[in-house]
Amino acid sequence: MSLRHASAYSRGCGRCGWRKTVVTSRRRFLKLGGGLAVSFALPLSLSWPALNVEAAGEAGAGSSDARASAKSQDAAQVSAWLAIDKRGNVTLYAGKVELGTGVQTALAQLVAEELDVPIESVTVSMGDTSVAVDQGPTIGSLSMRVSTLPVRRAAATARAHIVVEASKVMGVPVNQLLTRDAHVYESADSGRTMAYSDLIPEEWATLPVDETVVMKEPRAFAVIGKPVPRLELPAKVAGAHTYLQNVRLPGMVHARVIHPPLNGATLATVDRKSVADMPGLIDVVVKQNFVAVVCEQEYQAVSASRALTVEWTLPKNAIDGTAVYDAMRAEQGFDAELRKNGDADASFEQSSKRLSATYRTPYLTHGSIGPSCGVADVKPDFAIVWSATQGSFPLRDAIAVLIGMSKDKVRVVWTEGAGCYGHNGADDASAEAALLSQALGRPVRVQWMRNDEHGWDPKCPAAEAQIKGSVSADGKVESWSYTMSTPTHISRPMGSAGNLLPGRLMGLPPKPIRIGGDHCARTLYHFPNERVAVRWLPDGPLRPSAMRGLGAVANTFANESFLDELASLAGRDPIEFRITHLSDERAIAVLQEVKAASNWNVRRAHVGKADASVREGVGVAFAELEPGGAYVASVCCVEVDVHSGETRVTCVFVAHDCGLIVNPDGLRNQIQGCVIQTLSRSLKEEVRFNRKEMLSLDWASYPILRFSELPSEVTISLVNRVDRSPVGAGEPTALTIAPAVGNAIFHATGVRLRKTPFTAEEFKAAQKA
Structure with missing residues (x-):
């Protein structure tokens, strides 16, 4: 959802062009839009x-x-x-x-x-x-x-x-x-x-x-x-835009791929006779663990995919989703030291004010509202693939390897799909379409179902951060020791057929790479004794890849939450505590701006009665998306029912500096959407599975934030640095939301949540700890 802003007014530094946008409340938005009705006429076929x-x-x-x-x-x-x-x-x-x-x-x-x-x-x-x-x-x-x-x-x-x-x-x-x-x-x-x-x-x-x-x-x-x-x-x-799901080609047929119940499962048997009499059936295609039905019409393919009798052999090393973090600690990892100043371990041991904590983030699915789709027409001497990919050229190179054709003979035409921040099933569905089109010699459309999208898109991997820190007598961080354990956060095509789902199902090895888990593990803060490392793990039970922010989300959640713990230990205001450890003027500026925009001091003082069942809290978080990226500081206000454990985010304030602003409306839209999506990730989302199957295959088993659960207000302050080149704004705000919410929950209740999502069950468990 994109919230509609009511007004904009200038404030602050004229040289930088600071601009503050107050987004209208949800209630007012609904009132304003209550009389609007839009009719859509989607094109069903295209020449x-x-x-x-x-x-x-x-x-x-x-x-x-x-x-x-x-x-x-x-x-x-x-x-x-x-x-x-x-x-x-x-x-x-x-x-x-x-x-x-x-x-x-x-x-x-x-x-x-x-x-x-x-x-x-x-x-x-x-x-x-x-x-x-x-x-x-x-x-x-x-x-x-x-x-x-x-x-x-x-x-x-x-x-x-x-x-x-x-x-x-x-x-x-x-x-x-x-x-x-x-x-x-x-x-x-x-x-x-x-x-x-x-x-x-x-x-x-x-x-x-x-x-x-x-x-x-x-x-x-x-x-x-x-x-x-x-x-x-x-x-x-107007309903005139052509999405990939609307693409139709002359002579095109429809396919459904029958994916295994669990990553690592292998095909035991396929009973072709179980669909032999199905109307419109063209073929059942089997290539090692890749199984698909192809029919003349789409619903015929849906029916055939449900009727086909397929048996799978489950992987012997499958684990239950509840044991993910135990399995991660048991894995043999590859340690890479990212930063070392002084002697963090010795300083920690000598300190009288010290803390240690473990922060965790779970597997997440991208949950594209429209399931992925791919259309391909593969001829003996050339191929055209229509895809909602985020990388046309690396997908082209990977599909070329998959179908055994030189890449100069393969053309990928990007066509907008349902949208995704990260690596969803778009590349895989396109590769499946290419593989099937080559097998049949006809244009093929592969449309994933909801269970395919939730079950088989590459997942944001689970991650665990172990942190130790201490503060000195003058209220500053004296030692900081940080280790993030995570698989890679990238398995995009990268020219490798083994990085595509059909390639993997056919036994092709993925391209080994370690990217993303170290993003934002190092902060902009200055600590005299510091060690930062990443412990790279194997892929784990689910296929890992990029989701909005990659490892920067997990790292910033841990870093900014633990820094808040140290601020509390030192008895310092969380914003001032951060500024004390910063020298970057742009970092300090967004913290000062969000402090003013949120009326921080007044809000922090107004926390409600200690014995109230619903308590209010205000939390802050800051991040820069890697060196050279955007600077963001966010303040989140929450209401927590200490009896039920339910948390509601009522207001969000964001100060954002991404250099030169090219389109302020587009930038606000990105920030607003980022706030909402990341609130959903922080409060609700977690992929669940057991040793036999994926359990999060629909919106009931993988709930996301509803309209009724949105904040009443989102206020955005934009800092326009006309003397700086523009940098991206799609991800930075996502880094700050979970820690700001977690810090606000602590401010409201004194309960520290160290694992997302912040569910009622998680709150009650932490409350008892």
Whole structure:
């Protein structure tokens, strides 16, 4: 859900452009929207030409000029990024994709700004391996961080060369020409003007991006920093947007994959006769542990998948989900020291004020509201795969290996799916479709069911942090010892067929890699005696991979919660205690801003009666998403029923600094969504399984936050650093929510919760401890 803001007003530093947004209450939002009814008419089929976007040699819709239509994929060439057609329409070919973050609109703003064209004329083509620049997957809050300078430079280079071309044609010196709305004007009041589309330089196809080109100063921005409405939303609201789930191809058939009951299970028997008489059945495809039914119509495939008799052999080393952390401690890990200052162990042993604690986060599923889908058409000499992947190029390379085809013969066309922050089942469903299409020689659509999505998307892995710390007589941290135990947080395709679910089911080994578990294990705080390490573990019982924030969420939960414990031990205010240990001015600034925005001192003083059954508390947390990422400080207010153990988050305040803000509305939307999703993770979500099967296969067994459980208010303070490059905003706020809520629960009740989710059962158990 995206909450609607009621008003915005400026406060604070004019140089930085601080801006505070008060989001309207849920009740007011519902009242305002109570009379709105929206009808959707989803397209059920699409013709092949509508799907088969222009080939690599074409530059954009309507382009007929050879100079405009020459297309490179070399990021050092302007034509790799941009094309201008005869009607003046501009196409940006981005390797990044839209996941609901608004990056498509933000990228269009960059082009419109530097090229001086109306944003309405900019189309952003995303994630098509036949035309896009390979920018790697859309992950890690990196899209704007890695795209802003290349896109701006390409657009600025194009504009500069168009002006040079106009100078030649018009016979006017370059310094007497201006640009506006895709036209070049003579600065003298002569009225002479030329359209960009008539000035594409002859050398456009080989025009290199000028790394030294002069780009606009922030004071000249007309589009960057403005609240431009999302470009793709009108079609979504009108029901005209094409989601991957709506894609239909001529001659396409439908498949359902019958996944094992548990990771590591192997196929024992398949009784093909059990579905032999099913209507529409085309084939039962079996490749080692990969089993699928293919039918003419979709519901026929659903029926056949339910009727097919399949027996599995369960893995001998299966564990019960309740024993996850015991199993983790018993694993042989690989220790990597990340930071060492002084002697943390000796300082801890000598201290009279010291604490030790263990913090845990469980396995989580991404829980995409719409289950994953994949469509593929594999011919003997080429393949096209439509996918909602977050990484078109690494998926292309992995599918090429899976189907035994060279990657230059495989094309992945990104098509928006249900959306996901992290690695859900999109890549796997697409690979399954490719494998089945190759087997049948026909276009195949694979649509996962809810139990497939919950049961078989790669999971955010469980993690455990062990921490020891002490404070000195002057109320400062004297020692800090931190070890995070976790599997890798990445198993994306990365060009490896074994990283795809069908590849694994066919016995292909995954690509070994250790990424993500160490994110934000090191903090920005200064401690005289400190040791930080990560203990890398094997994959564990469930297939691990990226979820919003990766290991930074688990690490920040542990770090910021334990720092709060030390602040309490030292008798210090939690915000002031943090500032005491910081030297980074931007870190201090967001803490000071969230303190002011939340009216921290007054709220902390108003905690209700000690004997009240429902008690109020206020907690804070801070993080920077790795070096060079966004700075975020959050304050959460809670109400805790000490008898039932139920917790409700009533208000959330966020101070956010991600450098230059390209689209403030898009940024607010990201922060709001991040708050809500992470509250759900913090309060409710945990994957459950036993030795025989997955138990969290639907919304009843894996509940998420309901509308009625949302905070009454979300207040966001944006810090616009116009002198800094923009960095991503998709993940940073997620790091701070769980520790802020946990710290607020402690403030309200004196009960410290060291494992998420903060359920009533967890509270009661900690209350008795």
